[in-house]
Amino acid sequence: MLEYIISKYNFWVYIILLLIGLYAMVGKKNLVKKLIGMNIFQSAVILFYVSIGVKKGGATVPIFLGDAHAAHGHGHAIIEVASYINPLPHVLMLTAIVVSIATTGVALAVLILIFRRYKTLELDEIIKIRKDTGV
Amino acid sequence: MKVLAILIIVLTGGLLIYGVEDMPDWGDSNSPASSHVSPKYIKEALEKTATPNIVTAVLADYRGYDTMGETVVIFTAGIGCIIMLRKKRKGEGD
Numbered sequence: 001m002l003e004y005i006i007s008k009y010n011f012w013v014y015i016i017l018l019l020i021g022l023y024a025m026v027g028k029k030n031l032v033k034k035l036i037g038m039n040i041f042q043s044a045v046i047l048f049y050v051s052i053g054v055k056k057g058g059a060t061v062p063i064f065l066g067d068a069h070a071a072h073g074h075g076h077a078i079i080e081v082a083s084y085i086n087p088l089p090h091v092l093m094l095t096a097i098v099v100s101i102a103t104t105g106v107a108l109a110v111l112i113l114i115f116r117r118y119k120t121l122e123l124d125e126i127i128k129i130r131k132d133t134g135v
Numbered sequence: 136m137k138v139l140a141i142l143i144i145v146l147t148g149g150l151l152i153y154g155v156e157d158m159p160d161w162g163d164s165n166s167p168a169s170s171h172v173s174p175k176y177i178k179e180a181l182e183k184t185a186t187p188n189i190v191t192a193v194l195a196d197y198r199g200y201d202t203m204g205e206t207v208v209i210f211t212a213g214i215g216c217i218i219m220l221r222k223k224r225k226g227e228g229d
Binding site: 007008009010011012015018019022023026027029051052053054055056057059062063064065079081082084085086087088089090091094095098099102103105106109110112113 | 177
C-alpha cells in the first residue's frame with residue numbers, strides 16, 4: 001500500500017493542486033479569486049503532463065549536444081531512446097502555457113469591464129445589482 | 136454554496152484518486168505516453184529536421200500547424216483585449 005502511494009506520488013500532489021484550483025473556481029465569490037483558481041488548475045494540469053514525460057535511469061533533457069550533431073554528419077548516429085526524456089509533453093505544455101496566458105489576459109480585460117460597470121467584483125453583489133436594476 | 140462546492144471537490148477528488156490506479160508509475164520509461172510516437176521523434180528528429188533540440192523540432196516542424204493555431208489564439212486574445220479596453224470615441228456606444 002505504502003509502495004503504491006510512493007510509486008505514484010506525483011499524481012497525489014497534482015490532485016491536491018487541482019482540487020485547490022477547482023475549489024477556488026467553484027466556492028469563492030470574488031471573480032479575481034476565481035481567476036487565480038483557474039490559473040492554479042492550469043498549473044496542476046501542466047505539471048501533471050510534464051511529470052508524465054519523466055524517465056528514470058539517467059535520461060537527460062531532449063537536446064543533442066555537439067558530438068551527436070557531428071555523428072549525424074557521418075550518418076552513423078545511434079540514438080538511445082531511453083537516454084532522453086519524452087519531449088512530447090513538453091511541446092504540448094509549451095502550447096498550453098501560451099494559451100493559459102492568453103485566457104488570463106482576456107479574463108482580466110473582462111474583469112476590468114465588469115468593474116467599470118458595477119464598481120465591484122463580488123459575484124453576489126453583481127447578481128443583486130442586476131436584479132435590482134432589472135438589467 | 137460552500138456545501139455544494141465541497142461536495143463537488145470530494146466527488147472530483149474521489150474520481151481522480153480512483154483514476155490514478157491506471158496511471159503508470161513515476162519515471163516509468165515504458166509508459167504509454169513515451170512508447171508510441173515519442174521514440175520516433177527522439178530517433179528521427181536530428182536526421183529529418185537537423186535540429187539538436189527535439190522540443191523545438193517537434194514544436195515547429197512535426198506539429199507546425201499546432202503552433203500556427205497557437206499564434207492564432209494569441210492574436211485573437213490580443214485583438215479581444217484591444218476591442219474591450221480601448222477608449223470609446225464620443226457618441227459611440229454606452
